[in-house]
Amino acid sequence: MSETALSMAGITRRYRSGDETLTILANAGFELSAGEIVALVAPSGTGKSTLLHLAGLLEAPQHGTVAIGGRQAANLSDNGRTALRRDEIGFVYQFHHLLPEFTARENVMLPQMIAGVGRRDAHTRADDLLKRFGLGHRLDSMPGKMSGGEKQRAAIARALANRPRVLLADEPTGNLDTNTSDLVFGELLRIVREEGAAALIATHNEALAARMDRTVTLHEGQVVALAR
Numbered sequence: 001m002s003e004t005a006l007s008m009a010g011i012t013r014r015y016r017s018g019d020e021t022l023t024i025l026a027n028a029g030f031e032l033s034a035g036e037i038v039a040l041v042a043p044s045g046t047g048k049s050t051l052l053h054l055a056g057l058l059e060a061p062q063h064g065t066v067a068i069g070g071r072q073a074a075n076l077s078d079n080g081r082t083a084l085r086r087d088e089i090g091f092v093y094q095f096h097h098l099l100p101e102f103t104a105r106e107n108v109m110l111p112q113m114i115a116g117v118g119r120r121d122a123h124t125r126a127d128d129l130l131k132r133f134g135l136g137h138r139l140d141s142m143p144g145k146m147s148g149g150e151k152q153r154a155a156i157a158r159a160l161a162n163r164p165r166v167l168l169a170d171e172p173t174g175n176l177d178t179n180t181s182d183l184v185f186g187e188l189l190r191i192v193r194e195e196g197a198a199a200l201i202a203t204h205n206e207a208l209a210a211r212m213d214r215t216v217t218l219h220e221g222q223v224v225a226l227a228r
């Protein structure tokens with residue numbers, strides 16, 4: 001049996017909205033094996049971002065457990081959780097969230113240096129990743145001078161910088177044109193496979209979903225397999 005990269009069990013997440021309580025996830029479970037790439041395809045507003053944020057330890061469920069590489073997040077201190085997130089998880093947001101006062105290269109170097117990688121190695125890795133995403137001419141550019149698609153590609157490079165065990169991506173190529181999206185997505189999958197990472201990737205694009213190993217959706221607060 002293959003090792004489990006991400007394990008979520010008994011997850012309940014509710015939001016209060018005025019007088020109402022929205023139950024987004026209800027006793028949901030999800031497992032991602034090491035090296036597996038899973039598409040998350042579900043209608044808008046059903047909870048894809050919520051599931052990814054819970055998996056990425058960016059928010060906590062009201063009930064249930066999340067484990068990364070067998071380590072239970074709930075058993076850790078705040079610092080321990082931060083370290084687990086930094087060392088094991090790469091997150092690509094719908095919006096790039098690059099730091100505006102740093103160059104593209106520095107944005108990809110920073111998470112590595114925070115994790116203890118030396119400057120020279122972080123520099124090499126940053127340039128390598130940015131070049132693979134077609135940003136060899138943008139290494140020293142500030143995000144404010146880059147196009148939306150370039151920023152998103154740099155954000156993907158940043159998420160991969162620390163060789164995460166689990167890559168979580170929220171419509172990572174949603175704001176790229178179809179051609180660029182295909183290319184960037186192809187490179188993303190290639191790197192994830194090369195490095196043996198696992199990935200859960202939300203997308204509305206069925207063609208992109210078909211390039212992953214399997215597809216799950218959200219239905220009545222549960223994560224369920226989607227037949228292809």
Ligand SMILES: Nc1ncnc2c1ncn2[C@@H]1O[C@H](COP(=O)(O)OP(=O)(O)OP(=O)(O)O)[C@@H](O)[C@H]1O
Nearest residue numbers: 015016017022024043044045046047048049050051
């Ligand atoms: N912080 C919050 N407070 C209240 N309600 C929230 C909060 N975050 C999300 N929701 C609600 O939870 C539901 C699921 O939101 P979520 O962003 O996870 O959906 P999604 O499937 O990612 O949508 P999309 O495809 O449009 O990005 C929505 O109805 C949303 O309004």
